[in-house]
Amino acid sequence: MAEVVMKKLTLAGVASEKQRLLETLAFCGAVEVKNASYLLKLEEELMSGASMDAGDAYALRGDLEKLQGAVGVLQPFAPKKSMLAPKPQISQGEMQETLQDRAAAVASAEEVLRIARERAAIAPERGKMEGQILSLSPWVKTGLPLSLTETKFVKLLYGTFPAAADLPQTLERMEAYDCVVNLVSSDTNAHYVLVLYCKGAEEEVLSALRELSFSRVQLREYAGTPAEEICKLEKKIEEGERLFETLTQALAAKGDESPAVQRMIDSIGSRILIEDAHTDLMVTAHTFFLNGFVPETRIGTLERALRDFSVAYQLDEVDPEVDDPPVLLKNSKLVQPYEMVTELYGLPLYNGIDPTPAFAPFFWLFFGIMFGDMAYGLLMMAISGLILLKVKPEGFAKKLFSLVFQGGVAAFIIGLATGSFFGDAISIFSGTFLGKAVGFKSYFDPLKNPMEMLYISCVLGMIHLLWGMTLKFYLCLREKDYAGAFFDIGLWWLLFVGIAMFALNVPMGRYVMMIAAVGLVLTQGRSKGNIFSKLFSGVLSLYNITGFLGDVLSYARLMALMLSSAVIASVFNAIGVLGGPSVIGLVLFIVVFCIGHFVNMFTGGLGAYVHASRLQYVEFFGKFYDSGGRAFIPYKVQTKYHTLISEEEN
Amino acid sequence: MFTSGVSLAILGAAVAAGLAGTGSAIGVGVAGEAAAGVVSEDPGKFGLTLLLQALPGTQGIYGTLMAFLVLSKIGVIGGNIVPIDIETGLRLLFACVPIGLVGWTSGIAQGKTCAAGIILIAKRPGEIAKGMVYGAMVETYAVLALLISFLAYANIHV
Known part of the structure; x- marks a missing residue:
């Protein structure tokens, strides 16, 4: 549904441009490079004279390790940053500039590590000397040299x-x-x-x-009198303390270098990526050969990047059977966060169907129902919104916080309907401390109308399940499996219609039901060998109706979790006002309120997320979805401390 | 033996909160033991393991929920105890049995499942969603038991 079409890239170039091309590709991030070694075996004669290229990232990795060690040491001394501060930006050119100072940076990192080692050795040394003082002190009175x-x-x-x-x-x-x-x-x-x-x-x-x-x-290791020796040791401890101070100051002075070291780490990281990419290339004396996958949406980027290279390349259609193409999902901004839920289950097959847009509204609604509270929703929106705006996370974190934000909207809307704001906090609080209970109007109170809520849950479940079957129907049609579409899905629909008509006392209902049931008995064993096992599987398939009932009943969790988060919230509110309308009572209320609602938000939010996911994974995906795709992992520079900006945008 | 149903209703609340809470306590404990083992190897997994450890805690919440509803229905919470007859008291007691029993057993079972999930993310932290879903499979039965307890309770009038 929403998967990006992949193209197979085959590219040949001249050796003199190899390094520069790999660099350019690493920063444009449009290609997933595939190791070319399979070609050596595939076309042995053609490939004689070619060999796999080698990269040299060994020294780089050594340097990286030292720099990472230094960043760890300097962390307590680094300039303090607000938790909400976004990562600094870095561009390709800046990385190259940074790399020119590599030797100096590594030397500085080594110095930091040396200081840290020396500093760390002081404490054990001091412990040893203190032990010596302890063992000498009983002998002070002898006054004899040891x-x-x-x-x-x-x-x-x-x-x-x-x-x-x-x-x-x-x-x-x-x-x-x-x-x-x-x-x-x-x-x-x-x-x-x-x-x-x-x-x-x-x-x-x-x-x-x-x-x-x-x-x-x-006591043979000592020469002077015990008192002299103790004095000597104490002096040494003092010296150690002074040295510790000096070294700490030295580190603190280097604390300001921490951002520069981080910059170097990210720059070296990009260099390692490029060196490692060499091992995926095939080379001859004067040429190199690269292959990989390009998402259709990024062909433009790739073509712009390749403009000033003398390379020959072509883009072919992929054959999912042979090429094992990677999968990249593509959805609108609103739906994108839910890709996280799909990714955690497993990506679809390359020629499969992306279930994300299909389940996103249900996930949103289910989360809202199970966590419906205006205040909780507002808090979720505020926290995730602040992080999204200020820290500007990327990738998985961005999806996660966007999901939290949307979940907050859902919780707020459902909370508006049930009139829940920290449960019944407002009416309880005003009733106790102000003498007159006021609160939000409740349009639907699940505590007073549990049966209605149960019906709503089950109806939502049925819609969700039928929607899943519809997708299966669509998939069967797409695969031209018409028998599957009409016998496996269509007859079930007919059966449901019949049951519904029967339940509503429509005269024809009984017959519709029977026709569907007979149809199922006759068709569900069609893959079996002899007539008896065909009939037996057919009859057995009717048993699936209990499975469907079980699936529907599973949506009762919507009601149960809705009740539990609402009731637990009111339990904490009720405990909070036990102190009565006094100052102590108010303090008690505030304490219980903060702790209680924090706990309820954590467990309730987690529960709502887990169960909203579960309803997708087990009930919904079970109807139609096949996972097993491989994620598209672009050959792209990854930075830990910076946001990479492309030069084109500057 | 009983002259009013109030004590029976309180027994019901005790069954709901007590048994379901026991199940959750054992479940969260089992999961916590596994989590501590994993974190001893990799302290960075604290957050992930905590998510899984929290899952078997819901049975105790469901039990507390029922207990609270029963206690507030008979006025033990709120101050004015409603004198109910023995029949009503027994009804409330029986209404609490499903969540008490299933909360107890499913809490323990879910704890074990989540402990296994924690071992799973020790090796494959990317698969945490699957570990959670395994845990949520067990919880279904606690949810269904809560549902029955609640429906029974909602139709008892005092």
Whole structure:
């Protein structure tokens, strides 16, 4: 319905222009380049002497990685931007200019990364030194330099007894040996002792100590007294802190470079794309060969781009069976956002049918019914509208926010009909705090007329399903499958008409119904082999009528979700006014109101989106739609931080 | 045992909110466990996994909805309790059974389905719509149960 026709592009040019052509094509974005290697196999003789081209993006990727690292590091220091600020613009020429400073930019990025590494190493180093101070501090009282481990006759031994040990008894037991045990300090972990013993008594002393759960402490790495060492470490920590400050300032000073680095990243990204495109080309000594797909709508752009090249090219009709052409949807601005819903399910086949315009009004209406509230709708419109106007997102994000905006319109309109503004917030609030309940007029209250709402839901469902069958009918006619159109769809319609007539007591209804049923029994098994299985499948097909009923009943979710978002909103309003008409009551109301309606908007909005999608995917698409197409991915420069503007527009 | 229907109606509200809420709590929990696992690998998927984790939460909302409707019908919310007879109380109680039971079981089942959907988007984030639709398939039965509960409730007059 709304798919763009693709053309097959075959292009040959001279090698000297190859690089410039690839650049031009990358910025015009009209072509999907197809890898040419299949041709080497296809026509081996013709292609002798040709080979696949090679690109060199290795160094570029290395640079890109460094620059991306630098942007990450600089992010906290970058100039603050408003969340709503649009991305800066960049053009092909500006990218080329930017690339001339590549070496300097990479060097600067390396410097940033080096500083960041050095800065990141300070904290663990500091942690280590703090641990050392902690292990030294119990020994401060000894006042002995730690390098002193023995004298001519005596050895010094630093160690601990467990905190649980009975210290006086331990010391008393050690008196029997040729040693002195000095208690230096104690804390909750251990008793810290310095043992002096004669070298001759080493063995007995050590074994006695072991029995008393003495454990040795290694302090050999230090030279001065514990107090001196601690002082030294503290000084080092301070130095580290100063260095950290200096390095942070250095990074902050480079923060302003962040936009330039981002510019370089996008520029290098374009260069990588172009280098990679080389690998899809076939080359001989003096020529190159490129093939791909061009959407019919972009042929003009392509032809303008190719004007100043000495190339030979032709555009052919695609054969969907052989060429595997990509799919590009084309819809009016109003319908475009709903392409997102189609894309998430799966694109249509190339020669299939784009269901987007067919379901868009239903999606819109269903979302509105399930999320109908004036205030919610206004909020959705305001937020998405602000983003669309200020940030100017592109691609998927643009479709998403446009969809949110349109959903907001639907919610507002349905809310107007039901008189719902944050549920019944206005009447509850004015009733409690102003003494007189006022509110919007409700033209239709689903809570008071649930049966009517159920009927409306099911009727909408039937229309939706019959519309799906109509599309199937159209597809069958297009494929010249007349039997399918009239037996598989037409007879069902006849059956529905008969049932409706029967239900309304129209005299002929019974017969219309029977004719349709007999027709279905006779035709639905027509693909089967023998007469019995033909009849059996025919009879079995009547069972589908329950399937149709199930489909219709599935639309009851429209009513259920409509009720649930309305009732939950009023639950929060009712809880909000429990404090009564007082200042505290007002504060309570505001708090409950904000939290409650935020939660309801999130769950209700998500539910409405999911179920509006589901009704398309399961009930509607099930009737006629085949997905399985491949998206058109143009050979086009992608930018992360900038909006690419074409030079033609300037 | 009962002299008025009010306690029966409150029991009904308890069945609706309690059982359906239990189902949702378990469902959201199961989905959340899967989501945390996925986010441990890729913190950028928080938003996507949260969408799927929220889906099994609706059963609890449906249950609360019924409970609220019943409680406001008999005046427990609003202040003036309407003295109803045992028959009416039993009717309200039975009206709450569908959403209570189906909310409970479908909440758990939907939680598992959404957990599987979360694993799906761990590998293929582009396929989130399909994961959501699998979850919405389960929810159909909670919607139908709510429908029956509500229709029964709407035709009980006190």
